[in-house]
Amino acid sequence: MLKQRIFTAIVLLAILLPALFYPSRVPFACVMLVLIGAAAWEWGRLNGYGPKMSVFLGVEMVLLCALSWWLGLLEQRLLGVWIAASAAWVLGGAALLRGGVPGWPRIPRGVRLVAGLLALWVAWLAAVQARSVGGAAMGGINFLLSLLVLVWVADVFAYFAGRRFGLKFTRNKLAPSISPGKSWEGVWGGMVGVMVLALAWVWADAVTQTTVASLYSRLAERGWWLLLIGVAFLAAMSVVGDLVESLVKRSAGAKDSSALLPGHGGVLDRVDALLPTLPIAMMLASL
Numbered sequence: 001m002l003k004q005r006i007f008t009a010i011v012l013l014a015i016l017l018p019a020l021f022y023p024s025r026v027p028f029a030c031v032m033l034v035l036i037g038a039a040a041w042e043w044g045r046l047n048g049y050g051p052k053m054s055v056f057l058g059v060e061m062v063l064l065c066a067l068s069w070w071l072g073l074l075e076q077r078l079l080g081v082w083i084a085a086s087a088a089w090v091l092g093g094a095a096l097l098r099g100g101v102p103g104w105p106r107i108p109r110g111v112r113l114v115a116g117l118l119a120l121w122v123a124w125l126a127a128v129q130a131r132s133v134g135g136a137a138m139g140g141i142n143f144l145l146s147l148l149v150l151v152w153v154a155d156v157f158a159y160f161a162g163r164r165f166g167l168k169f170t171r172n173k174l175a176p177s178i179s180p181g182k183s184w185e186g187v188w189g190g191m192v193g194v195m196v197l198a199l200a201w202v203w204a205d206a207v208t209q210t211t212v213a214s215l216y217s218r219l220a221e222r223g224w225w226l227l228l229i230g231v232a233f234l235a236a237m238s239v240v241g242d243l244v245e246s247l248v249k250r251s252a253g254a255k256d257s258s259a260l261l262p263g264h265g266g267v268l269d270r271v272d273a274l275l276p277t278l279p280i281a282m283m284l285a286s287l
Helices: 002-021 025-045 051-070 080-107 107-131 139-167 184-208 217-219 223-252 268-269 272-285
Strands: 174-176 177-183
Touching: 002 025, 025 107, 025 177, 025 223, 025 268, 051 107, 080 107, 080 223, 080 272, 107 139, 107 272, 139 177, 139 184, 139 217, 139 223, 139 272, 174 184, 174 223, 177 184, 177 223, 184 217, 184 223, 184 272, 217 223, 217 272, 223 272
Parallel strands: none
Antiparallel strands: 174 177
């Protein structure tokens, strides 16, 4: 299993990194199209749709993103979209987690389907626009990488903090019926980790005098208090994205969203934490 995970990770990085660092954003946008299309296919399956309908949903998502690209949405300031998506994730995420696994089937299947597809579409828009921050050909790489690394660091620090300090300061797990392994101490550890990351990245931006600021430097320009609160909030919302996907999988009786990525599960298993953090980061950077 470990060898399989490592091999899959190497293949994914071999595809993603050249697309990310290519002077034009086109290869990255295309790679993201494929991933979001696959995630839409998985979403259909998790919501009880058959093979043909799930494939149709995947193709439909690719066409929707491509149409948005062709219509020039990637060149527009989409602050209203980011605010609406952020509010939906904060309020909707809280409602879903409060309802737990039993509450998911009570939501009409059509509503669940559309909400998930909209979340994927907005995530694609946010990722590709983040790659283009600053206007220069290579401009948004620093910005997008700072967000991607935030999610990874939050996950790693949460894991080790949870293993080391889990239930040492609190009596209850974070969401035992949804993800029994997660603890409040893990969440706090993830927040501390991203705060350290943010401060280090701002320092590196200043030393290297980068032409396009990272997410952290853009927030720090408005005040250090906003930087620390902002990254802690993003870390918390990455946990919400993870828990919501776990809730959906438990309701569907699935361990993974699919087996598309051997050793890692499905695409949704890898991008769940990014679905809320991408639009929220774009909102914070745009305000």
